[in-house]
Amino acid sequence: MDREALSERLLRFSDIRAASGAEKAMRRELRRMLADKVELRTDALGNLIARQPAEGRPRLRVMVDAHMDEVSLMVVGHAADGTLLIGGVGGFDARLLPGLSVVVGEGEAALPGVIGIKPIHLADDWKSATPMRRLRVDIGAGKKDEAQRLAPLGTRIYFPTRSERMGARLTGKAFDDRVGCTILATLLLEGPWPVELYGLFSAQEEVGARGAQVAAQTLQPDVAFVLEGTIADDLPREEERSPTTIVGRGPALSIFDRRAATPAPLLRFAIEVAEAGGIPFQLKRPQASGTNASRIHSAGIGIPTLTISMPSRYIHSPVALVDPDDLLHTYRLMASILRVITPAVVQP
Amino acid sequence: METTALLRQLSEAVGPPGYEAPVAELIERLWRPYVDELRRDPLGNLIARRRGSGAEPRPVLLLAAHMDEIALLVSGYAEAYGHGYLRIEPIGGIDRRVLLGQRVWVHPRDGEPLPGLIATPPPHILSQSERKKVPPWDHLFIDPGLPIEQLEARVRIGDPITFRADYLELKNRRVAGKAFDNRVSVAVVTLALAALLERTHAWDIVAVATVQEEVGLYGATTAAYGVAPTAAVALDGTFARQHDVGEDEAVALDGGPAIGVGPNFHPYLVDRLKEVAEHHEIAHQIEAIPRGSGTDAWAIQVSREGIPTALLSVPMRYMHQPVELLSLRDVERAARLLTEFIADLRADERPVWEDEHGS
Numbered sequence: 169m170d171r172e173a174l175s176e177r178l179l180r181f182s183d184i185r186a187a188s189g190a191e192k193a194m195r196r197e198l199r200r201m202l203a204d205k206v207e208l209r210t211d212a213l214g215n216l217i218a219r220q221p222a223e224g225r226p227r228l229r230v231m232v233d234a235h236m237d238e239v240s241l242m243v244v245g246h247a248a249d250g251t252l253l254i255g256g257v258g259g260f261d262a263r264l265l266p267g268l269s270v271v272v273g274e275g276e277a278a279l280p281g282v283i284g285i286k287p288i289h290l291a292d293d294w295k296s297a298t299p300m301r302r303l304r305v306d307i308g309a310g311k312k313d314e315a316q317r318l319a320p321l322g323t324r325i326y327f328p329t330r331s332e333r334m335g336a337r338l339t340g341k342a343f344d345d346r347v348g349c350t351i352l353a354t355l356l357l358e359g360p361w362p363v364e365l366y367g368l369f370s371a372q373e374e375v376g377a378r379g380a381q382v383a384a385q386t387l388q389p390d391v392a393f394v395l396e397g398t399i400a401d402d403l404p405r406e407e408e409r410s411p412t413t414i415v416g417r418g419p420a421l422s423i424f425d426r427r428a429a430t431p432a433p434l435l436r437f438a439i440e441v442a443e444a445g446g447i448p449f450q451l452k453r454p455q456a457s458g459t460n461a462s463r464i465h466s467a468g469i470g471i472p473t474l475t476i477s478m479p480s481r482y483i484h485s486p487v488a489l490v491d492p493d494d495l496l497h498t499y500r501l502m503a504s505i506l507r508v509i510t511p512a513v514v515q516p
Numbered sequence: 517m518e519t520t521a522l523l524r525q526l527s528e529a530v531g532p533p534g535y536e537a538p539v540a541e542l543i544e545r546l547w548r549p550y551v552d553e554l555r556r557d558p559l560g561n562l563i564a565r566r567r568g569s570g571a572e573p574r575p576v577l578l579l580a581a582h583m584d585e586i587a588l589l590v591s592g593y594a595e596a597y598g599h600g601y602l603r604i605e606p607i608g609g610i611d612r613r614v615l616l617g618q619r620v621w622v623h624p625r626d627g628e629p630l631p632g633l634i635a636t637p638p639p640h641i642l643s644q645s646e647r648k649k650v651p652p653w654d655h656l657f658i659d660p661g662l663p664i665e666q667l668e669a670r671v672r673i674g675d676p677i678t679f680r681a682d683y684l685e686l687k688n689r690r691v692a693g694k695a696f697d698n699r700v701s702v703a704v705v706t707l708a709l710a711a712l713l714e715r716t717h718a719w720d721i722v723a724v725a726t727v728q729e730e731v732g733l734y735g736a737t738t739a740a741y742g743v744a745p746t747a748a749v750a751l752d753g754t755f756a757r758q759h760d761v762g763e764d765e766a767v768a769l770d771g772g773p774a775i776g777v778g779p780n781f782h783p784y785l786v787d788r789l790k791e792v793a794e795h796h797e798i799a800h801q802i803e804a805i806p807r808g809s810g811t812d813a814w815a816i817q818v819s820r821e822g823i824p825t826a827l828l829s830v831p832m833r834y835m836h837q838p839v840e841l842l843s844l845r846d847v848e849r850a851a852r853l854l855t856e857f858i859a860d861l862r863a864d865e866r867p868v869w870e871d872e873h874g875s
Contacts, residue, residue: 249757249758263647263648263649266837267613267615267616267838268618269681269684269838280684282834282839283839284833284840284841285760285834285837286761287755287835287836287837288611289835289836290761297613297647297650306759306833307686307687308841310687310770314687318687332631334632335660336661337661401640402599403601403637404594404595404657409641411597412641416598417597457640481635482638482659487619489659489661
């Protein structure tokens with residue numbers, strides 16, 4: 169597997185529009201890629217679950233998770249002047265949205281729109297972020313009924329970004345978690361592995377890890393790995409402070425985030441695999457953010473779970489940034505883990 | 517010429533204040549078929565003359581549409597973990613509230629433009645109060661995705677940066693994009709010049725794509741001096757009503773071009789514009805401007821011995837944001853009004869004060 173192929177796959181996934189609870193465009197793309205290779209099913213939450221039998225006698229039942237959904241907005245009302253009132257599906261930086269263009273709806277019916285605010289010349293306050301309840305999406309509709317017809321309540325709104333290569337990096341929307349989807353799809357295409365592999369393309373991570381919870385309860389694997397895109401806060405700063413992750417320094421292993429602790433033997437194993445393979449890695453700063461591991465590790469009688477993340481600057485924005493080397497090294501680490509993991513790693 | 521294709525080209529062109537050469541080249545290509553002379557003045561104004569049919573010496577009508585756009589400037593470098601960033605400063609009235617999530621082009625003095633992203637520290641490492649504040653300039657960077665050494669080799673302090681915003685066709689012939697302020701007026705002048713090919717007009721028309729409006733109306737100042745016109749019409753965008761801007765502050769989107777009324781404008785020209793609009797049934801509106809108009813009209817009016825000046829504006833939402841929004845119908849109405857106004861000027865006509873009539 170090479171860096172270019174992974175990059176191309178990520179750029180393609182990035183442009184697909186799949187909001188929490190409306191992940192069908194990602195499912196369709198993944199089915200197209202994987203249907204000939206693995207057994208696929210969709211569950212009640214919209215998770216797409218792939219099963220790949222082991223090469224030889226399975227050592228373990230392993231689940232690898234990557235979520236399909238991206239942060240998005242939803243039409244929650246219509247103003248008299250034909251503009252749209254919006255709500256966030258997932259978490260938004262309150263400072264981000266003004267001045268952006270968006271896409272309202274999916275497929276053929278999708279419409280361009282913009283989020284404009286009061287011009288700076290007329291604004292009383294130009295230092296505060298404008299709260300979402302005061303923002304509107306303008307699609308050019310002149311009246312309320314026209315807006316209602318063009319963008320009914322519940323219509324999903326996406327960042328319109330087309331992903332691309334920029335300098336030494338990749339930029340696009342939804343890298344959280346299309347980076348994970350890229351690695352997981354590639355693992356399934358390159359399999360089988362010496363373990364029975366469940367590839368969980370999960371739904372609804374951005375609204376509370378709800379897809380992963382249900383899938384973990386159903387599948388009850390021996391061990392789980394969560395592949396994520398995570399915050400890279402490695403920007404220039406006045407004071408020295410340890411960043412959550414740094415772009416270009418390899419996959420980030422979670423020790424302990426806000427909602428899950430990694431079992432020490434599992435973390436130690438992953439570090440040993442990385443070191444043995446000469447794969448660069450970093451430890452994610454503890455206490456930062458949460459992932460699907462929050463629901464998986466405590467599902468059923470409990471599932472040992474490790475989150476492996478690719479650092480992403482400007483996450484949850486139309487222009488996230490990742491390093492293609494981090495993508496490659498995450499793939500190599502995950503593949504090595506699947507090759508050498510044994511029941512001893514997860515035995516209590 | 518299709519209005520939307522014209523405006524798209526103009527919107528996408530690059531022309532920060534003081535760095536207008538790329539957009540000036542485009543406008544020169546657009547205007548060349550319609551004019552008799554084209555020249556640049558020392559500040560970079562693009563000055564085009566279309567001769568009238570009257571006997572010499574002919575009166576001259578100056579049309580001023582600024583071609584510069586608000587932009588950013590590279591003010592320094594920053595480095596973290598080997599990654600390179602550019603520090604930035606505004607050129608013109610940049611709105612810091614709309615910078616996050618934007619793509620930009622950095623324009624090195626030599627070499628290809630460099631793509632970049634506007635960067636700022638993410639919310640989770642900020643204090644609760646900082647998370648609700650627009651980032652200050654020292655927390656804003658450009659991230660071009662390059663190691664610091666490569667960045668320093670390619671970009672210099674002072675290189676300009678422009679927004680990279682798509683031109684969007686919305687519903688009801690409304691469109692959104694960057695730099696509509698004031699490329700829309702360049703489009704209006706272009707459409708009017710094209711229409712005048714089929715018309716006769718007594719006055720000379722001198723169309724100027726002015727420079728450096730956004731930083732102090734400097735282009736209009738020298739253009740008015742150099743051209744020494746009989747009268748002038750400045751063209752610009754003005755505030756249109758939007759969800760958070762009401763009737764007290766703005767004109768109607770899709771209500772037609774706005775004719776400025778106030779001390780900046782000669783009543784004779786205001787009345788003539790209104791009269792022509794009414795005669796030809798062109799939708800228009802009056803914009804009351806009690807003080808300075810903040811447009812090229814402000815500089816032109818006090819050039820030389822004083823120049824009778826009017827202002828024609830296209831209503832625009834979200835001004836100075838990368839998603840400026842306007843109606844193509846208003847653009848076409850403005851062009852029609854300007855064309856008819858020019859065709860209607862008589863060879864012996866001069867702007868006069870009401871109390872001078874018959875004296």
